[in-house]
Amino acid sequence: MTSPLVERLAQLGSSARIALHDDRGPLSFAELMDRALRVRGALLAAGARRAAGGRAAPRSLDGERIALLVSPGAPWVSAFLGVLLAGGIALPLSPLYPPAELAWLADDAGVERVLVSDDLAAVAAPIAGGRAVLRVEDVERAAPGPLSATSDLAADDPALLLYTSGTTGKPKGALLTHRNLAVQAELLRAAWGFSEQDVLLHALPLHHLHGVSIALLTSLLAGGATRMLPRFDAQRVAAEIARGSATAIMAVPTMYQRLFEQVDRGGAPGFAAGARALRLATSGSAALPVTLAERWRDLTGAIPLERFGMTEIGVGLSNPLDPGARRPGWVGSPLPTVEARITDDAGNVWAPGDGGGASAPGGGAAPDSASAPGGGVAVMRGELWIRGPSVFKGYLGREDATRAAFQEGWFRTGDVAERSGDGCFRLLGRTSVDILKSGGYKLSALEIEEALREHGAIAEVAVVGVPDEAWGERVVAVVVAAPGREAECATGPLRAWARERLAPYKIPRDAVVVPGLPRNAMGKVVKPALVKAIAEGRLPGR
Known part of the structure; x- marks a missing residue:
């Protein structure tokens, strides 16, 4: 073909x-x-x-x-x-x-x-x-x-080699084929309504799937125009949005944070009107904090369209194009041609219809009965597996890693997710860095971070698990404090505040105040670097 x-x-x-x-x-x-x-x-x-x-x-x-x-x-x-x-x-x-x-x-x-x-x-x-x-x-x-x-x-000729971000280990080169790239662009064109009338404002790095495939190729193959900036600069991006020529923007959460900082400094005249005029604003490559989503909604009337993607699969799940149907903190449902399943630690699959409250086949974990947005029920938590024509060919020169990444044709994402009764997914984090095992509990670092962001003294936060003989992993909050409010983010005051908002076993045992968080080029916090720095005593005292 x-x-x-x-x-x-x-x-x-x-x-x-x-x-x-x-x-x-x-x-x-x-x-x-x-x-x-x-x-x-x-x-x-x-x-x-x-x-x-x-x-x-x-x-x-x-x-x-x-x-x-x-x-x-x-x-x-x-x-x-x-x-x-x-x-x-x-x-x-x-x-x-x-x-x-x-x-x-x-x-x-x-x-x-x-x-x-x-x-x-x-x-x-x-x-x-x-x-x-x-x-x-x-x-x-x-x-x-x-x-x-x-x-x-x-169609199956390899076209693009992208290395994984390396936030959880040594980067691996993922091979994407001509078919992978074409299918992905067509899926997003249809799901996100791209056409010849669109102008995409592009300020993402081009060595990452988000910049080269999700953004550039989606716009290009839809026949739209792409306004390419040499790099992300909050002042310039805000000015471009204020100009009103773009119809769409794709960004990572850190970009939204920097844009709001620009607005707060008074350096973005006309930005609010330009942002409201955008047909589409998406967020990906990292979980979008609900606080940022809601601030964008306060500004524009709609939260950004959040989705789930990886170097190996492209975008597999997406919130709807209809702003009224999007859910803050959730990444949506599988795109056409994409299949998604939730599995337990043994690889057993639970699917709607097995019976609410019943154990998963093969003795897997029982569905979680917590309520979910939209009237659904959060029926299962476990690792997210993806299958479809946009899934990559394999890792270059790493046959063992490729075999380990797949099971019966399904790609094992390494992300723990929650699925609601109506088929919507919410990410709880990477199994290797965001799912913490402390005191016999499995905890989602992303859930804890979301709760801590409600604290007015916290500008940014990353929750990590540090090896501990007593707890397995000690839950530590690494905090960037708002100016002049560092004392409120110390361990004692922060734990006291968290007791009213989190279950006791979810409350961080320690808090570390730092001037900034280590991030990769896409704005993801490099949590292994934080864990190592804490273990070696290289971060400020608690």
């Missing part, structure tokens, strides 16, 4: 509509495809010269991994598409990675060539040795080949 991604690009390739608008100006779909085909031709020609002293260029790179160190904007997109059209696998890298991490990723992926923009040439130095480095400014000017030459690319 021919690549559906290439087929859709071919349909758009002659259009004069605006595809991208970066700081250099607008670029039509036809102009973008012309540049992408030039990149394709240059990669194939250069590969032939390196391999056989100038023989005729091959029709495909046959899955060669090509690293991208290109600044966000039209050159990045043309380089990315050019690699895909050449039959290569694109590995986007972040210029914020330290040299050792860049070198490790390039080595692990088996990269032999790197596409670099001039402004990042110095950043590419750690991976330049022994590898061919191509200037994107040069390859964009190469002779283009015909789009028809890409017809032999298949």
